[in-house]
Amino acid sequence: MLKAYKYRIYPNEKQKKQLAKTFGCVRFIYNYYLSMKKEIYETEKKSLSKIDCNNHLNQVLKKDNKYSWLKEVDKFSLTNSIYNLDTAYQNFFTEIKKGNNNQGYPRYKSKKNNYKSYKTNFTNNNIEVDFINNKIKLPKLKWIKAKVHREFHGKIKSATISKTPTNRYYVSMLVETQIEPLSQNNNKIGIDLGITDMLIDSNGNKIPNPKTLYKYEQKLTKEQRKLSKKERGSKNFHKQRIKVAKVHEKTTNIRKDYLHKLTFNIISENQVIITESLNVSGMIKNKNLSKAISDVSWSEFTRQLEYKSDWYKRTYHKIDPFYPSSQHCNNCGYKNQKTKNLSIRNWTCPECNKEHDRDINAAINILNQGLNELQIA
Ligand SMILES: [Zn+2]
Structure with missing residues (x-):
């Protein structure tokens, strides 16, 4: 074509x-x-x-x-x-x-x-x-x-x-x-963004951040810190800026490559893919660097899902950004306000006694909310 x-x-x-x-x-x-x-x-x-x-x-x-x-x-x-x-x-x-x-x-x-x-x-x-x-x-x-x-x-x-x-x-x-068509299937998946893990899906899988990417991100932080200490416009500042640019490029390449493999797998295995929307205002407020880095991956990840869904005739949907995906029990719908505290990783629903992994529960809620919004039962 x-x-x-x-x-x-x-x-x-x-x-x-x-x-x-x-x-x-x-x-x-x-x-x-x-x-x-x-x-x-x-x-x-x-x-x-x-x-x-x-x-x-x-x-x-x-x-x-x-x-x-x-x-x-x-x-x-x-x-x-x-x-x-x-x-x-x-x-x-x-x-x-x-x-x-x-x-x-x-x-x-x-x-x-x-x-x-x-x-x-x-x-x-x-x-x-x-x-x-x-x-x-x-x-x-x-x-x-x-x-x-x-x-x-x-x-x-x-x-x-x-x-x-x-x-x-x-x-x-x-x-x-050269787009080889993929056969249709009935699988639906919800995906949540993590910090320790890169992604968590509604099937209970946690996909870790690749170690090489982590290594380069650390290096990038280090070089950027060095740059901030150099006198602007000086020879050393210029040298350091080139160094930062090179590490940055390498990091971007590793990240893109990794995300390409990941998004292709998700698209191949699922007909319907649901994710959160990237919360831009939250991004600006959050000065935490690991969060900032994961945001970069997330926007690249959703960008790839978007155009690949188009290529391979899949349904990709981002849920309402204000939906509190980590607060509800995916089993009975009970709203647990305590999960607003990010340090709570596991909890038991006081209504139905179901035990939850915070992130997997969120991924299941994202899937259900997305299917609701799409009106797919
Ligand atoms: Zn419950």
């Missing part, structure tokens, strides 16, 4: 210059071959195919010193411009055959058109997306700063780079996604 992913890019001055040059060359090629096609048709009653034009471009035009600047831009952009011209002709002839005379003859591209774009093709990793560091690599431009808000898995086929009249730059990636 081919899917398009569009991202905003932030080229630097040098890259902007290269982009402007490419937009210009693409327009030039389009207009040049439009003229040539017209002329050959009028004089010899022959039509030039896109292959003819492309051969002429490579064998004649690019070898002519007058046009040596054509060699400075992405070669695919020029070929694609010829292909675009061909499509314009095809459309024109199709409409004429249908008897529609309103379809105009292909027109010259004006310099004054403020919307500019060109297309390039993927070959030998000339196009890459760095999801972690928010960068996109394009032919002749190297890495460009980008806002990669959505992740994809699959092979990049092509990229279309555009510039809007408001001077914003975008790249739209065409990706062959």
